[in-house]
Amino acid sequence: MAVTKTPIEDVAGDFHRPAEHDGVALWWLGQAGFLLRHNDLRLAVDPYLSDSLAEKYRGTPFPHRRIMAAPVAAGALTELDFVFCTHSHTDHMDPGTLPDMARASPRCRFVVPAAERMKAMERGVPPDRLILVAAGDVVVLSGNFSAAVVPAAHEERWQDGEGHDFFLGYKFRAGEKAVYHSGDCVPFDDLGDWLGVDSIDVALLPVNGRDARRKANGIPGNFHLLEAIALCRNAAIPLLLGHHFGMFDFNTIEVEAARSEIRSLGASSYAELIQPMTRYDIR
Structure with a gap:
């Protein structure tokens, strides 16, 4: 595997350009949001591109004011094939972003936890474009591009009365390359079993603690x-890209301190904090 970074x-x-590999x-x-492209198929995961949380929490002890500007307007993404939401928290299933997309x-179709069907529609997702998923499902996106659905524990693993998880992660596989987006998650007992024996090249993990x-x-x-690094070591994932920081001042990390910690652990070759305004190419 090779990963290159391009400012x-x-x-x-850049997202709409033809793929070069x-x-x-x-x-x-920003936060847990990503765009992914494989050949001519384009998708987003957990996009939060509005100020809906600042409007919702204005005047409260946690006002949710952005400290990172949205790098793109939702309406500027005109060639999306899929949007994936890992759960219903507004910075992952945003009523200020999804209708514009x-x-x-x-x-574009919208992949959401089966346990959150009603919330997805309340947030502006057209009902006829919903794909409801649960842990264990596999969504075929194109001929050799798929998304395997795994559970997540946002401090805890929660399920509805039908056993559907409220918090999910996704393993995106394009041929021999695989990217794991955990959703909001902490370590839980059988997470390694859910990641399976198939190789994962890059893990996108939230590291705000x-x-x-x-x-x-x-x-x-x-x-x-440290938990994110340990998961990647134990699962033999060669690259960790840490995210979910720099959006809200009450729920972030000290970036330079975290980078220093990575260096002190000798982990710089396989763990880093994700960088904005950068394209990562996984080949």
């Missing part, structure tokens, strides 16, 4: 950086 100035323009290209949208890409203060205020957490 870019225009996310939409048959691997996977990805772009970070639906209008801009009229053939968790603590009692945030949890007491209704803000469940994610992997600590």
Whole structure:
């Protein structure tokens, strides 16, 4: 596997360009949001490109003001084939983003947890373009591009009365290349079993951590950086790209301290924090 990084100035323009290889290209949208492209198929995962949370929480102890500008407008993404949401928290299933994407890409379909069907429609997803999934499902996106659905534990693994998980992750496989997006997640007992024996080239893991203060205020957490590194080591994943930081001042990390920790662990060759305005090519 080879991964190259290319600085870019225009996310939409770069995303819409013809693919230059048959691997996977990805772009970070901030928080847990990503764009992925394989050949001529394009998708988004957990896009939060609005200020809907700032409007919702204005005047509260956690006002959710952006400290990272959206790198692209949702309506500028006109060639999306799929949008994946890992769960219904607004920074992952955004009513200020999804309707604009639906209008801009009229053939785009939306993959959401079966447990969150009603919320997806409330957030502006057209019912006839919904694909409902549960852990264990596999969504075929094109001939050799698929998404395997795995559970996630956003501090805890929650299920509805029918056993459908509220929090999911996705293993995107394009030929021999695979990218794992965990959704919001912490380590849980059988996560390694769900990742399976098939090789994963890149893990996109949230590294903003968790603590009692945030949890007491209704803000469940994610992997600590060391936990994310350990998962990748144990699952023989050669590259960790840490994300879910730099969006809200109460739910982020000290970036330079985290990079220093990666260096001190001797992990710089296989773990890093994702960079904005950069295309990552996985070949």
